[in-house]
Amino acid sequence: MYSLFQRIRSLRHRFWYGVSERIRWSRGAFEETPVRQLCAVNREQGERIAALSSRYQVQFELQMSAATCANNYEYLDILDRGWTGSGMARPTGGVLCDIGCASFWYAATLQAFFRPDRLVGVEIEGHRLFKDGRTRIDYAAGYLRRLPSAQFVVADYADYREPADVIMSWFPFLTAAAVLAWRLPLSVLAPERLFWSIKHNLRPGGTFFMVNHGEEEAALANRLCIAAGLRLVSRWACPGVLSEHRMQPPVLSWWQHV
Ligand SMILES: C[S@@+](CC[C@H](N)C(=O)[O-])C[C@H]1O[C@@H](n2cnc3c(N)ncnc32)[C@H](O)[C@@H]1O
Known part of the structure; x- marks a missing residue:
């Protein structure tokens, strides 16, 4: 069902994905140089960041680069x-x-907003090698350095079996185009298995929270959730001043067991 062009791209990605998985290169934890002060924001954005910073007692600028810091305030704003x-x-x-x-x-951001006892991030491509010679786990180790209850796990979530009270996914892959654009092979695209795993791992009374790129992607994700045996509890989408760079406002949805 994939075009020849898609399959060729997938083969190339599969090769590099396989190489990084086999080498498992690491230069150790990498911490970004903190920007200290956010400059490239307008008045409205500055006010919103100040409000979030005070409400959640965070100052991302003291730990992260300008780009990562802005992205964290955006995710905190969305939450x-x-x-x-x-x-x-x-x-x-x-x-x-x-x-x-x-x-x-x-x-x-997740730690500040939810204050979980344990925070786990699961990523299928944890060993991806970047141009600076560092890998994703190196970056993750840096981001988690000040979060003692947080953990980074390299795994395919479709095969992951650990119960959780809250499961979330920000922009999960649902289409071949998205997977290929992220330079992953098409073999990782198994949304039915992924959503079944979510339902299986979600504790009774727990919540699955999902963020999608716009209405079309959210509709596709909704069908997968329902097919996996999850029930829509709430849905929300509204443009925000920190998300102006996005073509359409992210669509948020909350799910529980049927
Ligand atoms: C669109 S990116 C979103 C990344 C991140 N959530 C964010 O908001 O910036 C989707 C991520 O899911 C990862 N991924 C895709 N399939 C996965 C799977 N089956 N298990 C774990 N991670 C997966 C990809 O490698 C990629 O890092």
Whole structure:
């Protein structure tokens, strides 16, 4: 069902993915140089960041580069507005598992917002090698250095079996185009198995929280959730001043066992 062009791209990605998995290179934990002061924000964005910083007692600029810092404030803004706007009660404590966490650059945001007892980020391509000679686990180790209860796990979540009270996924892959654009082979695209695993690992009374790129992707994700045996509890989407770079506002949804 994939085009010849897609299959050729996938083969190339599979080769490099296999190489990084076999080599498992690491130069050790890498910590970004903190920007200390955020400059490239307008007045409205500055006010919003100040409000978030005070409400959640965070100062990402003292730990991260300007780009990572801005991205963390954006995710915190999405969480703050989304959970308030949807009327969902914010769970605290317990185990929070984030699926497809990349280098887990937003772990500090999840820790500040949910205050879980244990925070786990699961990433299938944890050994990806970047141009600077560092790998994703090197970056993850740096981001988690100040978060003693957080952990980075390199695994395919479709095969991962650990219960959690809150499971979340920010922009999970649902289409071949997205997987190939991220330079992964098409073999990692198994959304039905992924959502079945979510349902299996979610503790009774627990919540699965998902963020999708726009309505079309959210509709596709909704069908997968329902097919896996999850029930939609709430849904929310609203543009925010820290998400102006996005073509469409992220769509948030909350799910529980049927
Ligand atoms: C679009 S990226 C989103 C990354 C991150 N959540 C964020 O918001 O920046 C999706 C991530 O999911 C990871 N991924 C895809 N399939 C996965 C799987 N089956 N298990 C774990 N991680 C997976 C990819 O490697 C990629 O890092």
